[in-house]
Amino acid sequence: MSETTEPASNDSPAPASGTPSRNVVSIVVNVIVSVAVLAACLFGYTLLGERQRPQRSKPKKSAVTVVTTEALTPHKGPVQIEANGVVVPFREIRLATEVAGRIIEQSDNLRAGRMVEAGEVLIRLDPIEYELEVERLRAQAAQEASEIVAADVGIENTGQLTLLAEQQLRIATEERERVASLVKRQAASVAEVDVAKRAELSARAALVELQNRRRELVASKQLIVDKQALTATALKRAELDLARCTVKSPIRGIVVASTVEEQSFVATGTTFVTIEDTSAVEVRTNLTSDQMIWIWSSRGRVSLAGSAGVEIPHVPAMITTEFGAEIFSWPAVLERIDGAGIDPGTRTYPCLFRVDVPESVRSSTESRRLTRGLFVAVSIAADPDRVLYQLPEHAIRPGNRVWLNIDGKLSIVPVTLVSRSDSTVIVELSQPTTATKSFETADVIVSPISDPTEGMAVGTPSEQKPLGAAQMSGTSEATTLTNDRGTADEPTTSGDEKVQG
Structure with missing residues (x-):
């Protein structure tokens, strides 16, 4: 049996052997494009190259620190020292009774918080006992005065008897002498002489007795005088006690405390009122x-x-x-x-x-x-006798120090705060240790300083010289860069930075 072969149609698909060739072409095209892009990038990088910004020179920092100052003003006149206090009495008097007795009268103002006047009667004590004592002593003084009169009469009588006794003694003495002369002439006997002597002795004894009597009367009178003085002293004391029955206010003031009432009995020395002096x-x-x-x-x-x-x-x-x-x-x-x-x-x-x-x-x-x-x-x-200065409050630095501009140099000076008022303070500056520093030409710095050091150079804005035109132009050229399109580039913070183009 034989097989018949039919011819192939034109619409049939291409043989499988043509597919690999197309894949190769696509790969080659992709590689060529990629290489071209890389080459273009490399060409562009090579063409443009790397650009380095020029060195930007910054202006040199000034060696003088610019500060703001105010005049260092000496303070004249008193300084105010502030403190707190409490009011206390200038004088406070506690009155006590000097005699004992019953209160028969009391002032209406003898109450805590009321005002009493100087000389105002506060209380009256019952004065009967003290009045009787005064009367008794007055009667005793009158009796002693009578006794003195009687003593004076006795002394006077004794004096007269003494004169008579003296005369009798003189007669007896003369009689004794006359008999003694007769005995010498044998005209009188010895017995008559003895009789004359006894008469003389009797007269002398009578005279001595009268003289002693007179001295006793004088001594008795002196005793009565002494008793009279004692009675007068006791009478004054009794009158004083009688006067003390009335207690008056010695000052004008406010009654702080009162501890008695009318008809109550108070002993000697009882404190009954406290008065505060209001003068x-x-x-x-x-x-x-x-x-x-x-x-x-x-x-x-x-x-x-x-x-x-x-x-x-x-x-x-x-x-x-x-x-x-x-x-x-x-x-x-x-x-x-x-x-x-x-x-x-x-x-x-x-x-x-x-x-x-x-x-x-x-x-x-x-x-x-x-x-x-x-x-x-x-x-x-x-009003201290020291040199003080008046400063603004914001000029005081931590640690109670101030910054002073002394001949263009910073001086850090400790201060002692004396008084503060509103936005100003009054201080005492510590005196400089060196003779080259003086506060007469100093100004106080009120602006802040980042790192203050003793002796650093400082100055005020008015003391700084303005920049010249050439310096300004050079600074402008150094800090401005123009790109290829004629536009100014923004300055950077460092001249060593590189910018990729």
């Missing part, structure tokens, strides 16, 4: 040692009694306080240091300021009074 008040404030330095150095020192020999001046001050929305003030003066020195509890000086006029009048109808226990502000006007 003046004192303000007690504690000042530190730094504050006391400026008070002690104030002009016009005086030695105050009761201050342990410490010399402090009569520094004026102003006491202020607020009552609601209003501020009242009182002038005061430093009176003394309360105590012998520093308070061991607070390590401060307790100072007392005296206010002579405790009333503060704001208008004809309104006034306020400083009362005990009131918390007040004390502004002390010290």
Whole structure:
């Protein structure tokens, strides 16, 4: 059996052997394109090359630091030292009864918080016993006066009898002498002589007795005189006790405390009222040692009694306080240091300021009074005899230092704060240790400095010279670069940076 072969049609697919050739062509085309792109990139990189920016020269930093300064102004006049205080009584009196008795009358003002006037009767004690004692002593004094009169009469009578006794003694003596002369002439006997002698002795004895009597009467009179003086002293004491039955207020003031009532009995020495003197008040404030330095150095020192020999001046001050929305003030003066020195509890000086006029009048109808226990502000006007300066507050640097421009050099000077007011402070500058520095030509630096050092060069903007035109032009050329299109490139921060084009 034979097989018949039919011819192939033109629409039949191409033989399989033609497919690999097409794949090769595609690969070759892709490789050629890739190589061309790489070549173009390499050509472009080679053509353009790498571009290095020119060196940009920065202007040299100035050796002088530009600062802002203000004039260093010396302070003239007093400085205000601020402190707080409390009002204390200027004087407080405690009255006590000097005699015992029952209260028969009492003042209506003898109540805590009321005002009593000087000389006002506070209480009256029952005076009957003291009146009787006065009458008894007066009667005794009258009796002693009568006894003195009687003694005077006795002395006078004895004196007259003494004169008679003296005459009798003289007669007896003459009689004895006459008898003795007769016996010598043998005109009288010895017995007559003895009789004359006995008569003379009797007259002499009578005279001596009268003289002794007179001396006794004189001594008795002196005793009565002494008793009379004692009675007069007792009478004065009794009259004083009688007067002490009425107790009056010695000062004008406010009754702080009262402990008695009418018809009550009080013993001798019983304290019954405490009165606060309102003629003046004192303000007690504690000042530190730094504050006391400026008070002690104030002009016009005086030695105050009761201050342990410490010399402090009569520094004026102003006491202020607020009552609601209003501020009242009182002038005061430093009176003394309360105590012998520093308070061991607070390590401060307790100072007392005296206010002579405790009333503060704001208008004809309104006034306020400083009362005990009131918390007040004390502004002390010290006038120290030292050189002080007035600076703006922002010129004070940390550590209480200031920066000064002394002949174009920075000087860091420690300061001592004295007073502060609003935006200014008053300070004392530490004196320079070298003779080349002087505060007379110094200015205080108020602007900040990043790294201040002693002696660095400083200057103000007005002292710096303006840049020349050539220097400005050179700086402009060094900091500006033009690209191929005529557009200025932006400057960079470093001349060593490279930019890929």
